[in-house]
Amino acid sequence: DAKTTQPPSMDCAEGRAANLPCNHSTISGNEYVYWYRQIHSQGPQYIIHGLKNNETNEMASLIITEDRKSSTLILPHATLRDTAVYYCIVRVYNNNDMRFGAGTRLTVKP
Amino acid sequence: GAVVSQHPSWVICKSGTSVKIECRSLDFQATTMFWYRQFPKQSLMLMATSNEGSKATYEQGVEKDKFLINHASLTLSTLTVTSAHPEDSSFYICSARDWGQGRSGNTIYFGEGSWLTVV
Numbered sequence: 001d002a003k004t005t006q007p008p009s010m011d012c013a014e015g016r017a018a019n020l021p022c023n024h025s026t027i028s029g030n031e032y033v034y035w036y037r038q039i040h041s042q043g044p045q046y047i048i049h050g051l052k053n054n055e056t057n058e059m060a061s062l063i064i065t066e067d068r069k070s071s072t073l074i075l076p077h078a079t080l081r082d083t084a085v086y087y088c089i090v091r092v093y094n095n096n097d098m099r100f101g102a103g104t105r106l107t108v109k110p
Numbered sequence: 111g112a113v114v115s116q117h118p119s120w121v122i123c124k125s126g127t128s129v130k131i132e133c134r135s136l137d138f139q140a141t142t143m144f145w146y147r148q149f150p151k152q153s154l155m156l157m158a159t160s161n162e163g164s165k166a167t168y169e170q171g172v173e174k175d176k177f178l179i180n181h182a183s184l185t186l187s188t189l190t191v192t193s194a195h196p197e198d199s200s201f202y203i204c205s206a207r208d209w210g211q212g213r214s215g216n217t218i219y220f221g222e223g224s225w226l227t228v229v
Contacts, residue, residue, distance in 0.1 A: 043221050098218045
């Protein structure tokens with residue numbers, strides 16, 4: 001699976017949009033982009049995934065660049081409960097496991 | 111989304127004893143489950159892949175005789191830490207792959223994690 005690069009930390013004001021970038025310049029054509037988050041002392045929570053089209057669900061939006069070398073996870077109205085470590089993972093759809101990098105520690109401030 | 115449950119949430123055991131952690135997929139069948147370990151302020155590290163009805167596949171450097179994995183049914187995998195030592199104290203997390211229909215198909219869901227403290 002392709003490697004990803006994320007900033008180690010970000011801050012966001014409560015109520016504002018949080019935009020978390022991820023670089024995956026070596027992504028292959030059959031690899032999806034997955035986003036998970038881990039709130040302190042809990043297991044990771046699935047957020048969203050996509051291949052090449054932008055995706056949106058009740059939690060977030062995923063914007064993937066046309067060349068698929070980078071993506072952005074958008075939390076439209078961040079709350080204090082969104083404070084967590086966010087992981088961007090690139091993985092072949094039928095591949096078994098999910099391997100985690102260091103992620104981005106997002107802190108939402110009042 | 112699908113639900114994966116772990117038990118116990120936290121456990122304290124004496125050095126030299128064994129402890130078992132259960133991982134259940136509550137609303138889907140999981141032929142494959144995964145076990146991770148996470149030390150404080152570090153990312154998750156994959157330990158092994160648990161396959162229903164067959165032997166688990168361990169990552170390099172993980173002792174299979176120390177971390178026994180059993181996947182006896184389509185909804186349950188167990189991790190047994192044998193002869194536990196203080197350095198085994200960690201946050202253990204399982205996950206399971208949901209092959210269900212729709213966009214969530216082939217998404218991996220994680221349990222709540224289990225804190226192990228060996229004293």
